[in-house]
Amino acid sequence: MEQIKNPVIEQLHARKSVRVFEDRPIEAAEKRAILEAAIQAPSAGNMNLYTILDITDAALQQRLSETCDNQPFIATAKLCLVFCADYQRWYDLFCEHMPEVRKPAEGDLLLAQADTYIAAQNAVVAAESLGIGSCYIGDITENFEEHQRLLKLPKYVVPTCMLVFGYPTEQQQRRVKPPRFSVEDVVHENGYDAEKCARMGKMLQERQNLPVEAEFHGWVERFCNRKWNCEFSEEMSRSCRAIIDSWCK
Numbered sequence: 001m002e003q004i005k006n007p008v009i010e011q012l013h014a015r016k017s018v019r020v021f022e023d024r025p026i027e028a029a030e031k032r033a034i035l036e037a038a039i040q041a042p043s044a045g046n047m048n049l050y051t052i053l054d055i056t057d058a059a060l061q062q063r064l065s066e067t068c069d070n071q072p073f074i075a076t077a078k079l080c081l082v083f084c085a086d087y088q089r090w091y092d093l094f095c096e097h098m099p100e101v102r103k104p105a106e107g108d109l110l111l112a113q114a115d116t117y118i119a120a121q122n123a124v125v126a127a128e129s130l131g132i133g134s135c136y137i138g139d140i141t142e143n144f145e146e147h148q149r150l151l152k153l154p155k156y157v158v159p160t161c162m163l164v165f166g167y168p169t170e171q172q173q174r175r176v177k178p179p180r181f182s183v184e185d186v187v188h189e190n191g192y193d194a195e196k197c198a199r200m201g202k203m204l205q206e207r208q209n210l211p212v213e214a215e216f217h218g219w220v221e222r223f224c225n226r227k228w229n230c231e232f233s234e235e236m237s238r239s240c241r242a243i244i245d246s247w248c249k
């Protein structure tokens with residue numbers, strides 16, 4: 001099939017995370033363009049259910065690099081934005097105008113987090129179009145109580161993702177983008193195809209070029225220990241339960 005290409009599609013294909021930055025500032029107008037693009041994202045009920053924290057205090061950025069699973073490159077980024085799901089301002093407004101208002105609940109958190117991520121991805125795409133690299137930091141959802149204190153968050157504002165930005169070094173530009181699943185792997189027609197799901201092991205074995213069963217087994221074991229049976233994912237879930245407890249009780 002003919003592959004349709006245009007500058008937007010090509011940029012989406014080329015985009016990869018950047019974790020080493022040139023010592024070159026992001027200009028005020030560039031930052032503004034990134035933020036303006038974020039806010040243009042689709043938003044549930046057009047409620048803009050997020051607040052973006054622009055971290056300009058170097059000491060705070062350094063602290064976040066520690067609280068976000070000790071990732072020192074965070075402190076070296078030229079722009080650091082924390083995207084927070086935010087129901088506080090709408091809830092306060094409803095309380096002011098309505099005789100009775102239910103409290104924010106689990107579904108609201110989910111919706112606001114969707115809004116927040118979509119806005120963040122717009123920021124990523126806008127930055128990329130300016131030649132500015134970015135990296136998501138999911139670990140901002142850990143250590144909820146400490147982030148709440150550090151970032152002065154009211155009750156119904158929850159850190160959802162962090163983005164760090166900067167111009168990529170040459171080495172980062174040359175770095176090969178990690179491969180993705182194929183469209184055939186992830187698109188199922190008219191309902192979930194369990195057979196495709198079951199084929200993932202074979203697909204990954206080929207992709208990792210590990211035909212020897214024991215080697216592939218070792219790779220899966222290491223991957224699982226790094227991304228699943230690990231402290232950060234337990235802490236993420238603990239934080240998530242703490243957020244839901246504080247919202248819903």
Ligand SMILES: Cc1cc2nc3c(=O)[nH]c(=O)nc-3n(C[C@H](O)[C@H](O)[C@H](O)COP(=O)(O)O)c2cc1C
Binds near residue numbers: 018071
């Ligand atoms: C929700 C989310 C959280 C992520 N968290 C981190 C992170 O904490 N640290 C990091 O270095 N990369 C993080 N990443 C980047 C991924 O590791 C990266 O997107 C993935 O390995 C694919 O590589 P690529 O973006 O270079 O194509 C995150 C990405 C997403 C979407």
